[in-house]
Amino acid sequence: MLGKSKRLLVLPLYAVLSAGLPALAWASEWPLNMTEGVTSISRQVHGLHMQIFWWCVAIGVVVFGVMFYTMFVHRKSRGVKPAHFHENVALELTWTIIPILILVAMAVPATKTLVHIYDTEDADLDILITGYQWKWKYEYLDENGDNISFFSLLSTPRSQIENAEAKSPEYLLEVDEPVYIPIGKKVRFLVTAADVIHSWWVPALAVKRDAIPGYIHEAWTKVEQPGVFRGQCTELCGKDHGFMPVVVHAVEQAEFDAWLEGKREKARQIAEAVKQTLTFQELYDQGEAVYQKNCAACHQPDGKGIPGTFPAIIRSPIATGPVAGHINRVVNGGAGMPPFGEQLTPVEIAAVVTFQRNAFGNNMGDQIQPIDVVNFKQGQ
Amino acid sequence: MAHGPAKGLTRWLYTTNHKDIGSMYLWFSFAMFFLGGIFALVIRAELFEPGLQIVQPEFFNQMTTMHGLVMVFGAVMPAFVGLANWMVPMMIGAPDMALPRMNNLSFWILPFAFAMLASTLFMEGGGPNFGWTFYAPLSTTYAPPSVTFFIFAIHIMGASSIMGAINIIATILNMRAPGMTLMKMPLFVWTWLITAYLLIAVMPVLAGAVTMMLMDIHFGTSFFDAAGGGDPVLFQHVFWFFGHPEVYIMILPAFGVVSAIIPTFARKPLFGYSSMVYATAAIAILSFMVWAHHMFTVGLPFIGEWVFMIATMAIAVPTGVKVFNWVTTMYKGALTFETPMLFSIAFVILFTIGGFSGLMLAIAPADFQYHDTYFVVAHFHYVLVPGAIFSITAAVYYWLPKWCGRMYDEVLGKTHFWLAFIGLNLTFFPMHFSGLAGMPRRIPDYNPLFANWNMLSSVGAFLFGAAQVLFLYIVIRAIVSGRKATDQVWEGAHGLEWTVPSPAPYHTFTTPPKVD
Numbered sequence: 001m002l003g004k005s006k007r008l009l010v011l012p013l014y015a016v017l018s019a020g021l022p023a024l025a026w027a028s029e030w031p032l033n034m035t036e037g038v039t040s041i042s043r044q045v046h047g048l049h050m051q052i053f054w055w056c057v058a059i060g061v062v063v064f065g066v067m068f069y070t071m072f073v074h075r076k077s078r079g080v081k082p083a084h085f086h087e088n089v090a091l092e093l094t095w096t097i098i099p100i101l102i103l104v105a106m107a108v109p110a111t112k113t114l115v116h117i118y119d120t121e122d123a124d125l126d127i128l129i130t131g132y133q134w135k136w137k138y139e140y141l142d143e144n145g146d147n148i149s150f151f152s153l154l155s156t157p158r159s160q161i162e163n164a165e166a167k168s169p170e171y172l173l174e175v176d177e178p179v180y181i182p183i184g185k186k187v188r189f190l191v192t193a194a195d196v197i198h199s200w201w202v203p204a205l206a207v208k209r210d211a212i213p214g215y216i217h218e219a220w221t222k223v224e225q226p227g228v229f230r231g232q233c234t235e236l237c238g239k240d241h242g243f244m245p246v247v248v249h250a251v252e253q254a255e256f257d258a259w260l261e262g263k264r265e266k267a268r269q270i271a272e273a274v275k276q277t278l279t280f281q282e283l284y285d286q287g288e289a290v291y292q293k294n295c296a297a298c299h300q301p302d303g304k305g306i307p308g309t310f311p312a313i314i315r316s317p318i319a320t321g322p323v324a325g326h327i328n329r330v331v332n333g334g335a336g337m338p339p340f341g342e343q344l345t346p347v348e349i350a351a352v353v354t355f356q357r358n359a360f361g362n363n364m365g366d367q368i369q370p371i372d373v374v375n376f377k378q379g380q
Numbered sequence: 381m382a383h384g385p386a387k388g389l390t391r392w393l394y395t396t397n398h399k400d401i402g403s404m405y406l407w408f409s410f411a412m413f414f415l416g417g418i419f420a421l422v423i424r425a426e427l428f429e430p431g432l433q434i435v436q437p438e439f440f441n442q443m444t445t446m447h448g449l450v451m452v453f454g455a456v457m458p459a460f461v462g463l464a465n466w467m468v469p470m471m472i473g474a475p476d477m478a479l480p481r482m483n484n485l486s487f488w489i490l491p492f493a494f495a496m497l498a499s500t501l502f503m504e505g506g507g508p509n510f511g512w513t514f515y516a517p518l519s520t521t522y523a524p525p526s527v528t529f530f531i532f533a534i535h536i537m538g539a540s541s542i543m544g545a546i547n548i549i550a551t552i553l554n555m556r557a558p559g560m561t562l563m564k565m566p567l568f569v570w571t572w573l574i575t576a577y578l579l580i581a582v583m584p585v586l587a588g589a590v591t592m593m594l595m596d597i598h599f600g601t602s603f604f605d606a607a608g609g610g611d612p613v614l615f616q617h618v619f620w621f622f623g624h625p626e627v628y629i630m631i632l633p634a635f636g637v638v639s640a641i642i643p644t645f646a647r648k649p650l651f652g653y654s655s656m657v658y659a660t661a662a663i664a665i666l667s668f669m670v671w672a673h674h675m676f677t678v679g680l681p682f683i684g685e686w687v688f689m690i691a692t693m694a695i696a697v698p699t700g701v702k703v704f705n706w707v708t709t710m711y712k713g714a715l716t717f718e719t720p721m722l723f724s725i726a727f728v729i730l731f732t733i734g735g736f737s738g739l740m741l742a743i744a745p746a747d748f749q750y751h752d753t754y755f756v757v758a759h760f761h762y763v764l765v766p767g768a769i770f771s772i773t774a775a776v777y778y779w780l781p782k783w784c785g786r787m788y789d790e791v792l793g794k795t796h797f798w799l800a801f802i803g804l805n806l807t808f809f810p811m812h813f814s815g816l817a818g819m820p821r822r823i824p825d826y827n828p829l830f831a832n833w834n835m836l837s838s839v840g841a842f843l844f845g846a847a848q849v850l851f852l853y854i855v856i857r858a859i860v861s862g863r864k865a866t867d868q869v870w871e872g873a874h875g876l877e878w879t880v881p882s883p884a885p886y887h888t889f890t891t892p893p894k895v896d
Contacts, residue, residue, distance in 0.1 A: 029828070029829050029831070029832060030813070030832055030833070031813060031814075031816070031817035031829060031830075031833075032813050032816070032817070033813075033816050033817075034749055034816045034817075041745075044745065045745050045746055045748065045749055048743055048745055048746045049740065049743075049746045049749065052739060052740050052743055052746065053740065055739075056736035056739060056740065059736070060732070060733070060736065063703060063704070063707060063732065064729060064732075066707055066711065067707050067710065067725075067728070067729070070707070070710045070711045070712070070713070070715070071710070071715060071725070074646075074710070074711065074712055074713055074714065074715050075714070075715050075716070076647070076714040076715060076716045077716070080712075080713075080714045080715075081714060082646065082647040082648045082712070082713045082714040083648060083712035083713070084648065084649065085651070085712075086648075086649040086650065086651050086652070086653065086709075087651070087652060088651075088708075091708070092652055092655055092701070092704075095700065095701065095704045096697060096700075096701060099696055099697050099700045100697060103693045103694070103696060103697070106693065106743065107689070107690060107693060110689065110743045110744065110745055110746075111686060113745040114682065114685060114686060114689070114744055114745050115682070117745055117748070118682045118685075133522075160431070161431060161432055161825060162431065162432060163431040163432070163433065167430055167431065167828055169828070170827075171430065171827050171828055172430075172825060172826065172827050173827050195517070195521075195522065196515075196517050196518040196521075196522050197515055197517075197518065197612055199677060199751075199752060201752075201820070203749060203818045206748055206749055207748070208677050208748045208749070208751060208752075209677060209679065210677050210678045210679060212606075212612050212613060212678065212679070213517065213606040213607070213612060214606025214607075214610075214611065214612065215606075215612075215613065215679060217678075217679035218679075231818070232818075232820050232823070233820070234751065234752040234753065234820040234821075235515070235752060236441070236510065236511045236515070236518065236821075236822045237518065238441070238509075238510075238518060238522060239437045239438045239441065239509075240437060241437075241441075241822060241823060242437065242820070242822075242823030242824050242825050242826070243437075243825070306438065307504060307505075308503070308504030308505030308506065308524065308525070309438065309505045309506065309524060336521070336522060
């Protein structure tokens with residue numbers, strides 16, 4: 001209802017503007033309202049939203065109606081002589097009591113929905129979500145301790161952000177590793193953060209929880225049909241706050257199980273890969289890819305950093321200092337840099353350290369093998 | 381006995397005259413309004429289209445932060461203090477403010493605070509980039525080095541506000557003309573009295589918050605650092621205990637301005653004077669009990685969430701009373717629509733729309749969807765721009781003839797109004813839609829789904845900015861070459877300020893008037 005009537009108002013405006021501003025025509029979307037979403041919570045929230053919206057419309061029609069009536073009728077230019085009343089106890093009581101009644105009528109369903117949202121008991125699956133600058137880590141908690149975890153990063157290419165390439169419909173709402181959940185199951189999200197405050201939001205699920213260092217907050221969802229649902233970080237968390245999306249794949253239980261098994265298999269492969277020895281060129285090439293994906297956001301693609309905020313890799317005292325110190329900074333972070341020891345595999349850490357020590361004119365000539373990283377971590 | 385102002389620069393440096401200081405506050409806030417506006421236009425230019433075009437994300441974050449800080453602390457608050465300086469003594473029949481030397485000091489520390497704040501933009505690492513709400517630990521452990529200057533600037537602004545507030549309370553309580561009982565005071569004086577108490581209550585809380593940040597950054601404490609046993613959520617509780625009353629600090633004097641202007645142009649007394657006073661007091665008291673509605677998603681326990689939801693909804697009642705009173709004041713009046721009245725009517729309508737979205741945001745479960753999206757940006761700009769800014773603009777048009785003795789150009793004034801009105805709605809109304817569609821706030825780039833609304837917003841913002849340049853021209857033109865104003869200025873105006881000549885002499889009410 002609302003969508004259609006508002007759209008009718010907007011269409012002529014759109015026609016005028018798209019004639020004058022050709023750039024407007026390239027995305028013909030005018031989204032007007034919150035969507036109903038795909039869970040019982042999201043539908044209840046949408047219902048509350050529409051209910052309070054229509055109350056506001058009704059009050060607005062009455063108040064603005066009287067106001068516009070008086071603006072057209074009670075004009076001095078029409079020869080009106082002003083009245084002099086300035087009090088009316090009955091009237092003043094009426095417009096105090098009626099809003100109270102409306103508020104009570106709103107508070108009851110709002111309280112019911114709030115109770116529903118806070119009922120995080122009896123979940124079928126627990127997923128620990130950790131916010132990092134500027135990515136999400138998902139960890140599937142397993143009763144037997146066989147947890148699966150991975151990081152989820154923006155996958156929109158730099159070229160689209162810098163307008164060198166056309167933007168895809170999922171622009172800034174796409175990730176390399178989406179989080180999978182089974183449909184029809186109660187999934188509990190345990191939300192926390194490793195550095196600053198983030199907020200995990202998926203509009204279609206009506207789940208928004210702040211991820212705060214030192215706290216683990218709970219939220220839950222039960223998605224009814226399969227689908228891909230997208231959201232974003234909604235708490236300012238620094239430079240790339242706008243570039244850490246959330247993508248949820250809700251799938252059938254069987255597909256979910258197969259996906260989870262695939263993740264376990266991949267974890268076993270990573271453990272195996274640690275034992276291999278790579279050539280300098282293999283390390284350097286893989287390291288460059290790891291650098292551009294994980295390091296370039298701060299240290300910049302050319303390794304020059306941002307003066308005063310993010311140090312350069314070029315001639316950096318760490319990248320041109322002792323190897324152990326360099327591995328330590330990547331694994332454990334420090335001086336404002338987040339730790340990458342968990343996010344990157346030993347192979348990736350060995351590769352990126354090798355790359356940083358030999359790229360951008362650093363020319364240290366040394367190379368680091370995965371086993372060096374494993375030994376460093378064990379020695380801690 | 382009567383003497384005029386000193387000559388030259390020293391007049392402004394050493395002045396203890398409430399009119400001079402009021403003028404300086406108003407010009408200062410006007411300058412800050414343009415500075416904050418330029419920051420806003422940088423934001424809107426970047427958001428004109430998806431993709432990164434004009435600025436990089438780290439500078440974008442500095443712009444959102446500085447826009448908020450400059451507009452709140454530099455434009456809106458000093459403008460209202462300026463209005464209070466000019467009008468409160470003249471409205472209550474006092475010769476000057478009660479504490480004139482402190483008045484001079486509270487103004488003159490402000491330019492230093494803002495010069496320091498603005499200079500951070502040129503420092504290594506850039507200016508504050510953590511939002512005007514400066515949530516820890518983004519503003520502590522992860523902040524640029526310039527945060528220390530930001531903290532000191534906030535301290536100075538707080539000291540200025542507290543001194544201003546003490547002065548206003550001392551003036552109102554001690555210097556009213558004989559017969560001017562509390563319940564005879566113009567509503568502008570009442571709203572400022574209540575606002576001043578809010579300022580004294582919450583500015584020290586803000587000072588405490590930034591001092592704890594300073595300790596965390598430089599002296600190894602862990603107030604807000606979870607790793608050291610501190611609590612990032614504590615920061616938000618402290619900040620919003622200041623922050624929520626702060627939003628009423630920016631709107632209560634606006635209520636007072638509109639309550640002066642609407643009766644004048646309706647030629648009919650204000651409806652429900654005493655209920656206006658009680659509603660203002662009720663809003664002020666409630667403002668201390670609702671702060672956590674800014675934090676519905678931080679994981680408050682159920683009962684906390686519920687209590688703050690109910691208390692927040694309750695604010696709609698006294699606020700509604702005010703709106704109904706203004707509408708009823710207009711009802712059966714003899715209305716004319718000079719520029720101050722146009723801005724005041726727009727205030728009532730658009731502030732009410734902002735109130736509606738505020739009511740929606742109060743519904744905690746729905747807030748899970750609205751929180752930190754453009755819907756919130758739309759909401760608070762609807763209460764602050766047509767609320768605070770429009771009321772200040774209305775006040776300038778309304779009292780300017782009294783201040784400088786000359787009229788502004790009515791045609792230009794109305795042009796300014798319509799440009800600002802269209803620009804404002806074009807800027808902020810689409811934000812409701814982009815927010816509901818899922819666009820988070822404080823992002824420098826966005827999905828093409830939100831592109832059309834953002835483009836409209838950006839066009840509107842530049843229109844609104846242009847309208848304010850016209851405003852500057854109108855004010856200067858009035859001062860330089862406006863038509864002579866009468867003492868009464870407006871046919872329907874009542875109050876002591878209209879009994880003195882236009883322009884108001886340097887010293888007014890050296891002998892107290894009699895009020896019956």
